[in-house]
Amino acid sequence: EDDEDEGTIFRKLAEHSCKYCSVHDPAAVVMCNICKKWFCNSRGHSSGAHIISHLVRSKHKEVSLHKDGPLGETVLECYSCGVRNVFVLGFIPAKNDSVVVLLCRQPCATQATLKDLNWDQDQWKPLIVDRCFINWLVKTPSEKDSSRSRQITSGQILKLEELWKINPDATFEDLEKPGTDEEPQHVLLRYEDGFQYESVFRPLIKLEADYDKKLKESQTHENVDIRWDVGLNKRIIAYFVLPTGGDSDLRLMQGDELKIKYLGSQHKPWSGEGNVIKVPDNYGEEIGIELKLRFCNQAPTEISNNFAVEFVWKSTSFDRMLAALNKFAVDEKAVSSFIYHRLLGHDTEDPLFRPKLPANFSAKNLPELNRSQAFAVKHALTRPLCLIQGPPGTGKTVTSASIVYHLAKINGGPVLVCAPSNTAVDQLTEKIHQTGLKVVRLCAKSREGLDSSVAFLSLHNQIRELSKEVSTELSKLQQLKDETGELSVSDERRYITLKKKVEKDILEAADVICCTCVSAGDPRLNRLKFNSILIDECMQSTEPECMVPVVLGAKQVILVGDHCQLGPVVMCKPAAKAGLSQSLFERLVVLGIRPFRLDVQYRMHPALAKFPSNFFYEGSLQNGVGTKERTLLIDFPWPMPDKPIMFYVCQGLEEIAGSGTSYLNRTEAAHVERVMTRLLKAGIRPDQIGCITPYEGQRAYLVQYMQSQGTLNTKLYFEIEVASVDCFQGREKEFIILSCVRSNDQQGIGFLSDPRRLNVALTRAKYGLIIVGNPKVLAKHQLWNNLIHYCIDLKTLVEGPLNSLRESNMSFPKPKPMVN
Amino acid sequence: DPYERAAAKARNLQRQHHQKYNMCPEDEEFEALFEKMCSEVVYTGKQMKTEITIPLHISNSAHSTSEMKSNRCDGAAGEQTGNNPDAPPGTVNFTLMTKKGNKQQFKSIPVPADSELVQRIRTRDELERAE
Ligand SMILES: [Zn+2]
Ligand SMILES: [Zn+2]
Ligand SMILES: [Zn+2]
Structure with a gap:
């Protein structure tokens, strides 16, 4: 059970929903016996009920009622002769009893023998009146159901019927995409209804899913050598290095699923699946896979070569997004009516929202909030939908945790707290836990084996702990399972039952449940409903990803993020181009919902904060820390010691890295290593230094270069984190070295041209920032040109050896004034 | 002219009907097809019960x-x-x-x-x- 795939919380759109409009009340739908499609008894925007429109257009004539309707499963037919043509069927009441039968108009209803018997022959009435079924036989869908259904026109009905003649499985969405080669429809600002919303996003999610699938499945590597190991939990771990490790296209993540196959002849054929527990990093390029329980016993651990490694693609996250969009469209309980209309961009009155506000907006055990943070908390508590913008270092996590604290106190639990990445969820979980609220961290099953600072709060660990107190039987079974790796069938069944019970108790008692956006679709949350939902780092998830938690009953939604930092990663270019890479946060901002901005930053030396403040936040960022508090008196050749930012000119050539798609720059790596060594010599701990480089090729080269060429103890270099901008989002370091790599006059500056990425890169450092790159190339980009001029003005554009840096006399065209 | 009056009345009813359902050409076509299906005489040749009793x-x-x-x-x-x-x-x-x-x-x-x-x-x- 522990190894099982994770499904989704959402039910698929009911089989019996109207093929035109999606109404799915069993009492209001009818199945066409010929094509087995369901239709409702509502007119919508046409002059006949949907079911009648279908029957007439397709020349089908027979129908059945739904098994869950008032009559149960019933084929409509003449009681006497069995004819099923609904266009000639009617009913007759008995003379003295409240009994009715269905009879055809000709000949059965006019039969002479009826006359003398119990039946009131003159009372024959057709089943279809005014081109709808009579409503006591098939209910007219309620106003509410109809208003939440797709508003299909007669013209669209006709087109859909035509389409079914060619492809009986076609859906309404197919009407809108005549050819597959065409570009997908671009996302909109406003949507008419949930169906239009779904129909715009569905193709984009499918594109991204297809791309992801193809990319992962193409990554098969043969001739892989494996180093076997056993983890603390007794699971078997396979370590290996992939030959093209470091391809920038594929971001291997902890929790990803891989398959290992034995291809040699020294052992019988074997293959096993497991989850990634280690990715290439400073400590080595090895990838570690923890085998799933059921593959542990048979693994050929005595053999070390001739294996193949391939990716196992999972559709779970995409399935959950699709299902969430569908739920949003058809299920009126998915979100409150206000949230529904607001997310679609409709103008709608704010519902009255007058919670009892706390006297102090700070939360127990968390730092006292500053003015703008306290206002943000108040802003969030008093609105059904709000956006909070947290520029770098402004205390976004503390503010979010304080909001959650008060939500739980005011409304009672559970509050759902999500973020796109596990790192962000963990950070927030930790802060909320400090307030004393009961927090449960729900992890994807594939990540349960991974260590984190909040592992003790994770659902699976809480189950283990609680079962020690409340169920010795479960505890014993768990121990047995841990030791032997498996249980007998009956024990396993018992184990699952007991575990479910404890799981339910924990979830029901929780004040707050924290998980990634996609994990909000986990079946373990099935029975829960969340009135209040907070999503952090909201701009890093795609809109459908955000919808997964939102459709779990949201009446109050708080989106925290910063649309001036990185957006979501969308791999498929056409999908990104069509707008999938725009976050919900951004769209709502464009729709006119003003984000509340936290405006005091506590991270950066004021000289580091100035440029980002001016160029990304209209100069609005105030400094909560002073120059003094952010100055370290160390032996480092800052050209201007009170302005710890410098642009270190390096004109090396860029090359294509080993994998063919990623860039590296050897001269620049040497420069970076020298800066690092200098910082280490000055007494800075390696964990206080971070190196940001946009290219995977440069990362791998740099790690290897500094460990082999660095003049200090190799161990020191191990602990300096070298990673992409994306990895550093949401985090900070005392010193940051930014290695720009691109030095090629002919081409663009790629990754670095995204202003949001530059913003993130520039705002990670607390005490000092060293940019290493070729300003000649970079200055061609307006934003970089501005940054370079900022450094020139500070007299910190420098070149030469570190010991004798001199101001560079390069000159660049004046930047055009620009507004971000 | 009674004939004219009857025709005018019919046209009026028709217009009301069109307005009520906001009819488009597809709807008119649909209604015509519907009338046709309702008036079809179906002969099934099936045996019918002579009597329908209520227990x-x-x-x-x-x-x-x-x-x-x-x-x-x-x-x-x-x-x-x-x-x-x-x-x-x-x-x-x-x-x-x-x-x-x-x-x-x-x-x-x-x-x-x-x-x-x-x-x-x-x-x-x-x-x-x-x-
Ligand atoms: Zn049909
Ligand atoms: Zn319908
Ligand atoms: Zn009959």
């Missing part, structure tokens, strides 16, 4: 419409199917007699009290009582 237990348990209230169809034996133990308020329970193979089935169905079916039966019963 006693159903006859007894089903209330006469003259005492229609929000009632229950409670007397039926095992053959009773359908999903209506209780009729919702404002409705009257009827029993729909159907056939599965050669077996009779009885399904309880709530019919709105303001439906044409209930209204007509009420009028009929009142007439009978008056006689």
Whole structure:
């Protein structure tokens, strides 16, 4: 059970929903016996009920009622002769009893023998009146159901019927995409209804899913050598290095699923699946896979070569997004009516929202909030939908945790707290836990084996702990399972039952449940409903990803993020181009919902904060820390010691890295290593230094270069984190070295041209920032040109050896004034 | 001219109908096809029953419409199917007699009290009582 795939919380759109409009009340739908499609008894925007429109257009004539309707499963037919043509069927009441039968108009209803018997022959009435079924036989869908259904026109009905003649499985969405080669429809600002919303996003999610699938499945590597190991939990771990490790296209993540196959002849054929527990990093390029329980016993651990490694693609996250969009469209309980209309961009009155506000907006055990943070908390508590913008270092996590604290106190639990990445969820979980609220961290099953600072709060660990107190039987079974790796069938069944019970108790008692956006679709949350939902780092998830938690009953939604930092990663270019890479946060901002901005930053030396403040936040960022508090008196050749930012000119050539798609720059790596060594010599701990480089090729080269060429103890270099901008989002370091790599006059500056990425890169450092790159190339980009001029003005554009840096006399065209 | 008047009246009705359903050319085409399907004469050649009998237990348990209230169809034996133990308020329970193979089935169905079916039966019963 522990190894099982994770499904989704959402039910698929009911089989019996109207093929035109999606109404799915069993009492209001009818199945066409010929094509087995369901239709409702509502007119919508046409002059006949949907079911009648279908029957007439397709020349089908027979129908059945739904098994869950008032009559149960019933084929409509003449009681006497069995004819099923609904266009000639009617009913007759008995003379003295409240009994009715269905009879055809000709000949059965006019039969002479009826006359003398119990039946009131003159009372024959057709089943279809005014081109709808009579409503006591098939209910007219309620106003509410109809208003939440797709508003299909007669013209669209006709087109859909035509389409079914060619492809009986076609859906309404197919009407809108005549050819597959065409570009997908671009996302909109406003949507008419949930169906239009779904129909715009569905193709984009499918594109991204297809791309992801193809990319992962193409990554098969043969001739892989494996180093076997056993983890603390007794699971078997396979370590290996992939030959093209470091391809920038594929971001291997902890929790990803891989398959290992034995291809040699020294052992019988074997293959096993497991989850990634280690990715290439400073400590080595090895990838570690923890085998799933059921593959542990048979693994050929005595053999070390001739294996193949391939990716196992999972559709779970995409399935959950699709299902969430569908739920949003058809299920009126998915979100409150206000949230529904607001997310679609409709103008709608704010519902009255007058919670009892706390006297102090700070939360127990968390730092006292500053003015703008306290206002943000108040802003969030008093609105059904709000956006909070947290520029770098402004205390976004503390503010979010304080909001959650008060939500739980005011409304009672559970509050759902999500973020796109596990790192962000963990950070927030930790802060909320400090307030004393009961927090449960729900992890994807594939990540349960991974260590984190909040592992003790994770659902699976809480189950283990609680079962020690409340169920010795479960505890014993768990121990047995841990030791032997498996249980007998009956024990396993018992184990699952007991575990479910404890799981339910924990979830029901929780004040707050924290998980990634996609994990909000986990079946373990099935029975829960969340009135209040907070999503952090909201701009890093795609809109459908955000919808997964939102459709779990949201009446109050708080989106925290910063649309001036990185957006979501969308791999498929056409999908990104069509707008999938725009976050919900951004769209709502464009729709006119003003984000509340936290405006005091506590991270950066004021000289580091100035440029980002001016160029990304209209100069609005105030400094909560002073120059003094952010100055370290160390032996480092800052050209201007009170302005710890410098642009270190390096004109090396860029090359294509080993994998063919990623860039590296050897001269620049040497420069970076020298800066690092200098910082280490000055007494800075390696964990206080971070190196940001946009290219995977440069990362791998740099790690290897500094460990082999660095003049200090190799161990020191191990602990300096070298990673992409994306990895550093949401985090900070005392010193940051930014290695720009691109030095090629002919081409663009790629990754670095995204202003949001530059913003993130520039705002990670607390005490000092060293940019290493070729300003000649970079200055061609307006934003970089501005940054370079900022450094020139500070007299910190420098070149030469570190010991004798001199101001560079390069000159660049004046930047055009620009507004971000 | 009575003919003109009748034609004008018909045109007027037609216009009202069009406005009511906001009709487009597709709807007009649909309505024409619908009329055609309803007027088709179907000859199935199937054997018909000469007589339709209501079994006693159903006859007894089903209330006469003259005492229609929000009632229950409670007397039926095992053959009773359908999903209506209780009729919702404002409705009257009827029993729909159907056939599965050669077996009779009885399904309880709530019919709105303001439906044409209930209204007509009420009028009929009142007439009978008056006689
Ligand atoms: Zn059909
Ligand atoms: Zn419909
Ligand atoms: Zn008949």
